Amino acid sequence: MPTHQRVLASDPVLSLDAYRDGGGGRALDAARRVEREAIIDEIEASGLRGRGGAGFPTGRKWRTVAANCTPTLASTVVVNGAEGEPGCFKDRSIMRVDPYRVVEGALVAARAIGADTVVFALKRTFERELERIRDAVAQAQAAGWSEGLTIDVFAGPSEYLYGEETGLLEALDGRYPFPRVAPPYRRGIDEVLATAGDVEANSSSAAKVQLAGPDGETLGPPTLVDNVETFANVAGVIVEGAEWFRSVGTDDSPGTIVCTVSGRAPRHGVAEFAMGTPLREVLEVVGGVDIAQVHAVMTGVSNALLRPEDLDLPLSYEHFAAAGSGLGTAGFIVFDASSDLAAVGAGVARFLAVESCGQCTPCKQDGRVISDELATLVGRRPHAVEVTNISARLVTVADGARCNLASQHQSVIGSILDRFPEVVNGHLEHKAKATEPELIAPIVDIVDGRVLLDQHQADKQPDWTFDAIDSGRSPADRLDDHRAPHEVL
Ligand SMILES: Cc1cc2nc3c(=O)[nH]c(=O)nc-3n(C[C@H](O)[C@H](O)[C@H](O)COP(=O)(O)O)c2cc1C
Ligand code: SF4
Numbered sequence: 001m002p003t004h005q006r007v008l009a010s011d012p013v014l015s016l017d018a019y020r021d022g023g024g025g026r027a028l029d030a031a032r033r034v035e036r037e038a039i040i041d042e043i044e045a046s047g048l049r050g051r052g053g054a055g056f057p058t059g060r061k062w063r064t065v066a067a068n069c070t071p072t073l074a075s076t077v078v079v080n081g082a083e084g085e086p087g088c089f090k091d092r093s094i095m096r097v098d099p100y101r102v103v104e105g106a107l108v109a110a111r112a113i114g115a116d117t118v119v120f121a122l123k124r125t126f127e128r129e130l131e132r133i134r135d136a137v138a139q140a141q142a143a144g145w146s147e148g149l150t151i152d153v154f155a156g157p158s159e160y161l162y163g164e165e166t167g168l169l170e171a172l173d174g175r176y177p178f179p180r181v182a183p184p185y186r187r188g189i190d191e192v193l194a195t196a197g198d199v200e201a202n203s204s205s206a207a208k209v210q211l212a213g214p215d216g217e218t219l220g221p222p223t224l225v226d227n228v229e230t231f232a233n234v235a236g237v238i239v240e241g242a243e244w245f246r247s248v249g250t251d252d253s254p255g256t257i258v259c260t261v262s263g264r265a266p267r268h269g270v271a272e273f274a275m276g277t278p279l280r281e282v283l284e285v286v287g288g289v290d291i292a293q294v295h296a297v298m299t300g301v302s303n304a305l306l307r308p309e310d311l312d313l314p315l316s317y318e319h320f321a322a323a324g325s326g327l328g329t330a331g332f333i334v335f336d337a338s339s340d341l342a343a344v345g346a347g348v349a350r351f352l353a354v355e356s357c358g359q360c361t362p363c364k365q366d367g368r369v370i371s372d373e374l375a376t377l378v379g380r381r382p383h384a385v386e387v388t389n390i391s392a393r394l395v396t397v398a399d400g401a402r403c404n405l406a407s408q409h410q411s412v413i414g415s416i417l418d419r420f421p422e423v424v425n426g427h428l429e430h431k432a433k434a435t436e437p438e439l440i441a442p443i444v445d446i447v448d449g450r451v452l453l454d455q456h457q458a459d460k461q462p463d464w465t466f467d468a469i470d471s472g473r474s475p476a477d478r479l480d481d482h483r484a485p486h487e488v489l
Contacts, residue, residue: 002273002277002281002285003271003272003273003285004248004256004272004273004274005272006233006236006255006256006272007094007098007101007229007232007233007236007256007258007272008090008093008094008097008098008258008270008271008272009097009098011097012096012097012098013097013098013099013100013101015139016100016136016139016140016143019098019100019101019104023239024100024101024104024235025104025145026235026238026239027104027105027108027234027235027236027238027239028104028107028108028111028145028235030238030239031107031108031111031112031238032111036066036111036112036113036114039108039111039112039238040059040062040063040066040112041059042237042238042241042242043058043059043062043112043234043237043238043242044057044058044059044060044062044063045059045242046059046237046242046245046246046254046255047059047242047245047246047251047252047253047254047255048230048233048234048237048245048254048255049253049317050226050227050230051090051227051228051229051230051233051257051258051329052080052163052165052226052227052229052230052329053085053227053300053302053326053328053329054404055253055317055327058226058230061185061224061226062109062112062113062224064185065113065184065185065222065223065224066112066113066114068185068186068222069113069114069221069222070221070222073221074114074115074116074117074221075113075114075115075116075188075221075222075223075224076115076116076117076118076119076188076189076221076223076224077106077109077110077113077115077117077118077119077223077224077226078118078119078121078165078168078169078172078184078189078223078224078225078226079102079106079118079119079120079121079226079227079228079231080121080163080165080168080225080226080227080228081095081102081120081121081122081123081126081129081133081228082121082122082123082156082162082163082168083123083163083228083329083442084123084158084159084160084162084163084442085160085163085300085301085302085328085329085331085442086300086301086331086333086348086351086440086441086442086443086453087260087262087263087298087299087300087301087331087332087333087443088260088300088329088330088331088442088443089260089270089331089443089445089446089451090229090258090259090260090270090329090330090331091227091228091229092126092128092129093258093260093270094228094229094232094258095122095126095129095132095133095228096128096129096132098232099129099132099133099135099136100136100139100140101231101232101235102120102133102136102228102231102232103120103133103136103137103140103145104140104145104234104235105230105231105232105233105234105235106118106120106231107140107145107146107149108234108235108238109224109226109231109234110149113224115149115224116148116149116150117149117150117151117152118146118149118150118151118152119151119152119153119154119172119189120133120137120151120152120153120154121154121156121168121171121172122153122154122155122156123155123156123157123158123162124155124156124157124158125158125444126155130153130155133153134153137151137153154171154172156168156171156172156177157171157176157177158454159176159177159355159464160351160355160405160442161177161178161179161355161357161403161405162177164177164179164403164404164405165183165184165225166179166180166182166183166184166403167179167180167357167403168225169184169188169189169223169225172189173189176357176475176479177357178357178359178475178476179357179359179402179403180402181402184222184223184224184225185222185223185224186222188221188222188223189223227329229257229258233245233255248274248275248276249274249275249276249316250275250276250314250316250318250319252316252317252318253275253276253315253316253317253318253327254275255274255275256272256273256274256275257272257273257275257315257327257330258270258271258272258330259271259272259273259282259286259315259330259331259332260286260330260331260332260443261282261283261286261287261289261332261334262287262331262332262333262334262443262451263298263332263333263334263335263339264293264334264335264336264338264339265283265286265287265288265289265334266287266288266289267286267287267288267449267450268286268287268446268449268450268451269286269287269446269449270286270446271285271286273285273315274315275314275315275316276314276315276316277314277315278311278312278313278314278315279297279306279310279311279312279313279314279315279332280311280312282315282330282332283297283311283332283334287332287334289334291311293336293337294308294311294334294335294336295308295335295336295337295339295341296308296335296339296341296419296420297310297311297332297333297334297335298332298333298335298344298348298412299320299325299326299327299328299329299330299331299332299333300328300329300331300333301348301351301352301408301412301440302326302328302404302408302411302412303320303325303326303327303328303411303412303415304324304325304326304411304412304414304415304419305325305341305412305415305416305419305420306323306325307419310323310325315327315330324415325411325415326411338433339438340378340423340426340432340433340434340438341416341420341423342374342377342378342416342423342424342426342427342432342434343378343432343433343434343436343437343438344416344438344440345374345412345413345416345417346371346374346375346377346378346436346437346438347437347438347439347440348412348413348440349367349370349371349374349409349412349413349437350371350374350375350437350440351440351441351457352367352371352405352408352409352412353367353368353370353371353462354371354457354460354461354462354464355405356405356406356462356474357474357475357476358474358475358476358477359402359474359476360399360400360401360402360406361400362396362397362398362399362400362401362406363397363398363401363405363406364462364474364476366393366394366396366397366409367393367397367406367409368462369389369390369393370390370393370394370397370409370413373389373390373393374390374413374437375436375437377424377427377428378427378432378434378435378436378437379435379436380427380430380432380435387417387424387428390413390417391417394409394410394413394414394417397409397410398410439453439455439457439458440457441453441454441455441456441457441458442454442457462474463475463478464478464479
């Protein structure tokens with residue numbers, strides 16, 4: 001049986017009672033009976049790594065947040081349900097199928113770090129998932145699961161940066177999702193302790209908020225932000241134990257991972273696999289892909305493209321990193337011989353340049369140049385672009401970047417230029433297939449085995465309007481009062 005159902009059940013769980021009948025609720029009971037430290041020890045021993053893309057060790061993060069708690073104000077747990085990585089539909093699938101498992105994981109985390117608030121942060125466009133999470137929260141509250149806790153469900157904006165954890169905290173505080181310098185364990189949400197004297201590194205970020213710290217009473221509390229799938233793994237670890245969790249997967253990437261397959265595949269879909277499973281098996285089982293036809297695979301818009309010789313890679317953070325790429329959120333977009341990777345690169349560059357907030361000048365400006373020149377290359381317009389200019393901008397685009405978006409240009413576009421030089425040459429020699437950038441956009445649904453992409457992405461301008469003509473101003477400049485309601489986005 002190549003697939004697993006640890007976090008993605010085969011049938012939807014429709015009520016808290018049904019969840020309990022299947023063994024749900026035992027993790028929370030167990031967590032309430034033991035010291036907080038013991039919960040964190042078990043999560044750390046399991047080796048669970050965050051499923052939001054970076055694979056950060058979850059136990060270490062929980063320990064850091066717990067260590068930074070303040071004596072007077074309780075911390076907050078935030079469930080990152082903002083899924084916006086092109087090629088990924090796994091968090092939304094988990095929330096649709098079994099939101100109770102996510103709720104239980106978040107409540108266990110709240111107990112572990114001594115939080116008094118849990119926030120489920122989704123996008124307001126995620127109507128089905130919002131309904132499922134709200135129902136699950138209401139049932140959990142009615143069952144007494146949330147005693148002593150405030151639980152909120154937040155319906156946020158559609159921006160890609162809303163998924164970046166500090167951008168998400170900004171949105172929860174009522175501002176635009178512009179990433180911060182300070183990490184969540186140093187500065188959480190809710191500016192109850194705002195003071196006029198505080199200094200922020202960049203004036204376009206929310207200012208006047210004290211950084212959280214372990215000692216002083218005047219400091220604000222930290223926030224734990226984890227991905228939906230990360231929380232969905234918690235109950236299993238607590239009930240079955242760290243060794244059970246490690247019974248599948250690799251030493252450095254234990255457990256399972258929920259994968260999405262889309263692109264040039266006979267069918268699109270989502271399924272959960274043991275870490276260590278060869279990538280080719282995921283493509284074959286989920287997508288029905290003929291491996292001999294695969295020309296390249298892209299993991300979201302965050303990592304270097306994989307070549308045909310990489311298809312035996314075991315699913316793991318370490319194996320993908322060793323291949324010069326990254327596992328990310330295991331959203332695999334497949335390309336075959338009919339694909340034009342220059343057009344794909346132009347689509348990725350456009351997506352990243354549009355979604356950049358512009359707080360860091362090179363990210364927005366170099367990103368736009370990379371996007372424009374790749375579009376020119378693909379459009380075969382009279383003046384052939386200098387690919388060297390794209391390469392030069394790739395060197396500087398991430399200078400001074402406060403979040404990872406800028407370096408995603410380097411990983412994806414750099415890999416296309418390095419690993420597939422023939423596609424660029426094809427355009428320069430006017431032998432290429434595509435004449436315009438490929439649409440790279442978040443998945444909004446999967447219907448009858450095909451993904452539906454967010455078509456609005458094609459009309460979004462780099463100033464975050466949908467006006468016919470871009471103003472040329474970056475979102476950070478255009479929205480610089482930071483106080484306008486996020487609903488306008
Ligand atoms: C541009 C950008 C977009 C991101 N989008 C998401 C997202 O939609 N969902 C998510 O869980 N993490 C996203 N992340 C990662 C989060 O910042 C953060 O690492 C994650 O929520 C941490 O949870 P984890 O440790 O459980 O993985 C994004 C990061 C960046 C740089
Ligand atoms: S790196 Fe780019 S997206 Fe991230 S904060 Fe800076 S300008 Fe915004």
